Amino acid sequence: AEKWEVSKNGLEFTFFLRKDAYFHNGENVTAEDVKFSFDAIREPKHQALNILPYIETFNKVDVIDKYTIKFTAKEKYFRNMSSLCGIILVLPKSVYGDINKSVKMQKEMIGSGPYKLETYEKSQRIVLKKFDKWYGDNTPEWKGFYNFDQITFRFSKEDTITIEKLK
DSSP states (O other): OOEEEEOTTSOEEEEEOOTTOBOTTSOBOOHHHHHHHHHHTTOGGGTOGGGHHHHTTEEEEEEEETTEEEEEESSOOTTHHHHHHHTOOOOOHHHHSSHHHHTTOOSOOOOOSSEEEEEEETTTEEEEEEOTTOGGGGOGGGTTSSOOSEEEEEOOSSHHHHHHHHO
């Protein structure tokens, strides 16, 4: 979000999304995607029920326009804002909207962060490449962060092999 507002009664949280935020597939991040991601937590097939306690105080989500969304809480709670901002991973509805298809997508990941999944080799390695449309590269508060062109995670079950790979 580029800005947000909290109502005087502390129950309504309105977020105004950045228009320069994109998913790794090139689509804009929209309020519909945020609502979908929020609603998906309640869907048992997504296996995200462990996150549910953090958002169960919210009983209403309204898409105001393409880049504006409002959450309404049942009660005031000092962690409402941090729950909204830190718990929900925003995913594109166009990709993950079909639940039966999305639960089978185990070697793919489309998000909106500074790195996108390039390679996934089970039990071997994961390669992340810098996402060239990440909004943070043009934002002063993110200057100096996420400077690597590529990050590679390598996995090994044996300590001696891990040490040799590290060398």
